[in-house]
Amino acid sequence: MSPNSRHTAGAELSRVFEHIDANKDQFVSRLLDYLRHPSISAHNIGMSEVAELLVTMLSRLGLEARTIPTSGYPMVLASWNRAPGAPTVLLYGHYDVQPPDPLEAWISPPFEPTIRDGRIYARGAGDNKGQHFAQILALESHFAVHGRLPCNVLLLLEGEEEIGSPNIAEFVRAHRDLLRADLVITADGPLHESNRPIITYGVRGIVSFELRARAANRDVHSGNFGGVVPNPIWTLVHLLATMKNADGEITIDGFRDDVVAPTERERAATARLPQIAEDVKRALNLATLDNPVDRPPADSLMFYPTLTINGFHGGYAGPGPKTIVPHEAFVKCDARLVERQNPDDILDKIEAHVKKHAPDVEFLRVESTPPSKTPLDAPFSQTVQSAVHAAHGVEPLIYSSLGATLPDYVFTKILGTPSFVVPYANADEANHAPNENIRIDCFLKGVRTGAAVLDALGKSVESSGPIHSDGENGSWLEP
């Protein structure tokens, strides 16, 4: 039986599924216990307590578990490597959660998990405690049924994902040997709105920056000084107009030089995705989408860089008129990057463009994360797809890339390891928002999915190989 056709569970996996089904109530109850522990990285609340709690939990399972300090909050790393010859999977998640504000918007308190209508409501229920706890229960279920795992496992749980993962790259570089794996699986983010499973092969990168323009040392009267004293808002308008045109094309010198077109395989997979244009228009009450209007949104989100103005502020904002020439203004922007754009190089190019077109405008680098992409035909790609299919009974949707950010590049670019994002949460998980939740059926399907992936990897006839096997696409690797 080829991996492609193995979409139903074999005997070993069926027994694990039965165990999961028989234990679902205590699994839910134990997730509630876990969610009662706040671990808010932004506010330094409960971080080491939850890290230690995880080490205890994972040690009891039979994994070798410990915390490893970083310049910020510790990493939790656990391993089990008693399956010689089988591949090693690195399971990534994060134990920190978003701050729960505004508290008054929560129907039940964020750290008093509550079940309503088949959902568990709590901060972290979806993002990410409910998801990595499902991964841990998948390990536990294999141990319970078979006394062992089907493949070697590394579990890496970060404590700083919600504050931008400031230390994970340094950590990964410093601990390459500990993190050697054949593939990475991240359980984070939502399933498709239809509840169909998704596998994502990459994330776009991001750079963000600020443009600040100043002219006079104070606001002046527009009648007495308009046309005489430079207006920083006009300066920024004219600068921005050189950076992206009204057709939606980014026109920063050199910005698109390194953009790699999607592969045929990626185009084909994307063409099979549900079309979202009408849904987006309906949900956001839009008459039209952004330029270029004839480009499918999925293509825009996966294959094209963006340049977004997040905020523009200068001058008078109150009611009625105020006849001033403002003396300062600023613009905040982010740009989403695709392979093989390098964030530092892109920031250099934007800075050079600003210096050329508006030399007096101050350019501030704010943050940057490289893009990441695993080729659709990377090693273990079919294995993961088949396992997800088996766990859900439905073929997964294949996303070449995500619009949003994850520190996925540390695996693909620093370690050179294929990386797959396999989310477990419902699409309306309300992550980062009040009343965050995970549907109990999604949580349990997550446990099944985790178990199925382990099972499939144990049986895999694939061997580890170079990440950029299709030779067409893929990421630059750190030397």
Place this chain on the structure above:
Amino acid sequence: MSPNSRHTAGAELSRVFEHIDANKDQFVSRLLDYLRHPSISAHNIGMSEVAELLVTMLSRLGLEARTIPTSGYPMVLASWNRAPGAPTVLLYGHYDVQPPDPLEAWISPPFEPTIRDGRIYARGAGDNKGQHFAQILALESHFAVHGRLPCNVLLLLEGEEEIGSPNIAEFVRAHRDLLRADLVITADGPLHESNRPIITYGVRGIVSFELRARAANRDVHSGNFGGVVPNPIWTLVHLLATMKNADGEITIDGFRDDVVAPTERERAATARLPQIAEDVKRALNLATLDNPVDRPPADSLMFYPTLTINGFHGGYAGPGPKTIVPHEAFVKCDARLVERQNPDDILDKIEAHVKKHAPDVEFLRVESTPPSKTPLDAPFSQTVQSAVHAAHGVEPLIYSSLGATLPDYVFTKILGTPSFVVPYANADEANHAPNENIRIDCFLKGVRTGAAVLDALGKSVESSGPIHSDGENGSWLEP
């Protein structure tokens, strides 16, 4: 003796000057009394009290004085017309003042006039009570010395100048017969910084408007929606870039169609003015002036329309990054207009331009005032110049136009009367600001100037004629 060379006071005027000099202490004391009465149009404080106080004051002088209601605060109109054959001058001023906030910034309370270092500090000291009170004292001084005025006089004091003169145009249209005059003199604004007198022959007009762009019904994540959901800030940036280019040229379709180039006389007068480019750069700490950098600021302020962005606001304004596509943004603009731009026509053109380039952007008209210009060779021009020269002992600076706004067009465009702005206040009067003041010597020189103008008009050999005598420039008249 031709009007051109009559720059010293004759016998009749010398006696009036002597009277002014002999009475300066009581003049100052009476101005302090007047300034104790608040008349804040924006807050409806003391308006009818001060209007009635003026009627009493002017009636005692021997003028026929009354208030005339408008839809807002009343006009005060006084007249004396017992100089048959002599011209009639309409003296315009305004009895309302700006609100005094912030109160804590005043060294002495705004309505408790205080003399310090040769200046009277009080709200309205410069703008405009001190100036029209000087005009009234000029009338009084002529009456005291000669028992009569040298020419016919209309005194019009508005109560709504500080709130944009919303009713003066309607008032002037309804009372054309009462307001028939050969010329208008407005004593408002400051002398040159050097204390040299100024005569201004016009003011630019203004239109102000707001552009509002909306896209989605809420802010959305820039990774999940950037490049898919329209960004109202980009929409406004691209629209604005079509309205004025980086060289400082306004590119709104048809905007400059009706702009009339300055006359040779206006160019020559402007070339004789002190150059202000270096002063502006020093005062505002600017490396360069606005584009086009080679245009003298005086030319920009008198002869060219402007398009100024007063404020641009949309999206995130807080610290650090926030990766959103904002869902709404707005821009506030004003445009200063020159002859013969018609504000309604200009607003129509801007609206058509917006509809063409960004049909979804909402265009809101906020306010409009037509430009006004009296030709440099209009009737009584030389008479007024000579009188000001005589009062100050210094030749006045001739400004073809002011950058800021005054409702001057009601005289030139509705009544077709030549209009001259002859300011009395010091350049640092701090009008509209805390610690507003008038220098006592400027106030008394204002009384002298007012007296000299009346004297010169009584002796004038000029006769009333069409306002647009030079045939090159001038304003459109209301039919």
